[in-house]
Amino acid sequence: MTEAQWLTCKRPEELFESSHCTDSRKRRLFACACARKVLHYLKDLRFQEALRASESLADGKLSEEQLKEFQKAAAKAGAHFVGMDAEPEKCAALSVVRACDQSIDPLCRTASQAQLAKGGIYTSKMAAEALRQAVLLRDIFGNPFRPAIFSPEWRTETAVPLAQQMYDARDFGAMPILADALQDAGCDSADVLDHCRGAGPHVRGCWVVDLVLGKA
Structure with a gap:
């Protein structure tokens, strides 16, 4: 494929x-x-x-x-x-x-x-x-042909709790806010930020949320 x-x-x-x-x-x-x-x-x-x-x-x-x-x-x-x-x-x-x-x-x-x-x-x-x-x-x-590079420094005290809250609640409406939090932490990955700000939908296992939570 x-x-x-x-x-x-x-x-x-x-x-x-x-x-x-x-x-x-x-x-x-x-x-x-x-x-x-x-x-x-x-x-x-x-x-x-x-x-x-x-x-x-x-x-x-x-x-x-x-x-x-x-x-x-x-x-x-x-x-x-x-x-x-x-x-x-x-x-x-x-x-x-x-x-x-x-x-x-x-x-x-x-x-x-x-x-x-x-x-x-x-x-x-x-x-x-x-x-x-x-x-x-x-x-x-995600896109296996373009593996995302995710820096541990982006897992901040703002990003991680937000991602965990969405994961636990199965409500991913705050994905654009997560994008802002990651960007504030220095994230410059267009793939990561665009996925957060895209139309979705998102579910448990979302590749960006998994990266933030260290599940990937």
């Missing part, structure tokens, strides 16, 4: 399966981000708890055995939709369950199930959701 293909690809599965998306933590966070986009179809709190658990595993705050229990609970909640005329809900539930899996393939299929939940049989709607997912994936993995 070339840089041009990476930047314009509309199919997240192609990006996900490339040699540039091997980081297991970021792969899991991408799967969780896709599932979160269809979480509004699901009222049972077990789905939300399962996604939080999968994110916690990604950050080393939960064991695989513990995650399995949350996954089982979500699968049990999803069984409610079997035999019902509730296709978006069934696909959304399956996307959450797969986002909690331990292996790579189900994590990848999380995106496909989320596309089905959003689009159903309508190809155009599925394609639109796939495009949004590709944007999310690039927010998480």
Whole structure:
């Protein structure tokens, strides 16, 4: 895959399966981000708890055995939709369950199930959701053809707490403020600053936030 293909690809599965998306933590966070986009179809709190658990595993705050229990609970909640005329809900539930899996393939299929939940049989709607997912994936993995150089000096008492607050709250509305904080600290990386000030969206695993927090 070339840089041009990476930047314009509309199919997240192609990006996900490339040699540039091997980081297991970021792969899991991408799967969780896709599932979160269809979480509004699901009222049972077990789905939300399962996604939080999968994110916690990604950050080393939960064991695989513990995650399995949350996954089982979500699968049990999803069984409610079997035999019902509730296709978006069934696909959304399956996307959450797969986002909690331990292996790579189900994590990848999380995106496909989320596309089905959003689009159903309508190809155009599925394609639109796939495009949004590709944007999310690039927010998480960045541009592997232009690795960012990040100076530890930019991790200031202003930048780090701000990044942590956004990460914890899953609310990245303060990204432009983070850009200002990094610039005040001496950051002169156009890639970093432009990403912060861009249109987004941003999710957990965002490559700039990860750099600020030392997670990359």
